[in-house]
Amino acid sequence: MINIVLFGKPGAGKGTQAEFLKEKYNLTHLSTGDIFRFNLKNDTELGKKARVFMDNGELVPCEVTTAMLIDEVKKHPDTAGFLFDGYPRTINQAEALDKFLPTIGSSVTATIALEADDEILVARLLERGKTSGRADDQDEEKIRVRYQEYNEKTAPLIDYYKAQNKFHAVDGIGEIKDITERLTSVIDNL
Numbered sequence: 001m002i003n004i005v006l007f008g009k010p011g012a013g014k015g016t017q018a019e020f021l022k023e024k025y026n027l028t029h030l031s032t033g034d035i036f037r038f039n040l041k042n043d044t045e046l047g048k049k050a051r052v053f054m055d056n057g058e059l060v061p062c063e064v065t066t067a068m069l070i071d072e073v074k075k076h077p078d079t080a081g082f083l084f085d086g087y088p089r090t091i092n093q094a095e096a097l098d099k100f101l102p103t104i105g106s107s108v109t110a111t112i113a114l115e116a117d118d119e120i121l122v123a124r125l126l127e128r129g130k131t132s133g134r135a136d137d138q139d140e141e142k143i144r145v146r147y148q149e150y151n152e153k154t155a156p157l158i159d160y161y162k163a164q165n166k167f168h169a170v171d172g173i174g175e176i177k178d179i180t181e182r183l184t185s186v187i188d189n190l
């Protein structure tokens with residue numbers, strides 16, 4: 001089983017690249033943001049728990065997110081591997097994943113970060129907000145909160161995965177297909 005964590009700031013292109021990578025490597029793509037948005041739209045119990053945090057651009061509490069993620073992983077016992085997109089986003093979540101995956105005989109293979117400057121990313125999010133309907137992409141204040149959350153809670157994961165020799169970074173600026181190539185060359189050399 002190969003498990004890749006796609007890592008990057010909001011707007012870095014994780015979702016876009018995940019679409020290509022899941023096809024190429026036959027992976028199950030788990031996007032916590034997409035799963036939460038699905039639950040919001042359908043007004044499920046999970047959606048009710050997540051809504052206020054998501055609407056403010058804050059992270060949903062780890063207990064809620066991790067329980068959801070583990071449920072999703074368990075739905076795919078025969079997969080060739082997972083492409084985690086948007087999880088883990090805190091040290092607590094990374095530790096939870098490192099504790100859970102061995103229970104299914106697996107582990108994180110590698111974490112790959114898509115890197116880009118903040119100004120470019122904020123511009124991308126505002127552009128996406130015009131068509132995506134995502135409330136959190138239409139408001140600069142919410143975008144700012146998401147970057148704050150990233151810097152405080154998610155950025156420490158870089159050192160967490162470096163300590164395990166599992167951290168790889170690629171340049172997230174350029175043509176979509178060129179970025180896909182950079183990612184596949186990392187994965188092919190794992």
Ligand SMILES: Nc1ncnc2c1ncn2[C@@H]1O[C@H](COP(=O)(O)OP(=O)(O)O)[C@@H](O)[C@H]1O
Pocket residue numbers: 009010011032033034036053054055057058059060061062065085086087088089090093136146
């Ligand atoms: N691993 C997670 N832990 C906590 N909250 C999460 C997680 N993944 C997604 N969320 C919630 O869903 C929102 C949207 O997620 P996502 O689409 O991945 O965002 P972004 O475009 O900011 O990277 C986040 O702002 C957060 O409220």
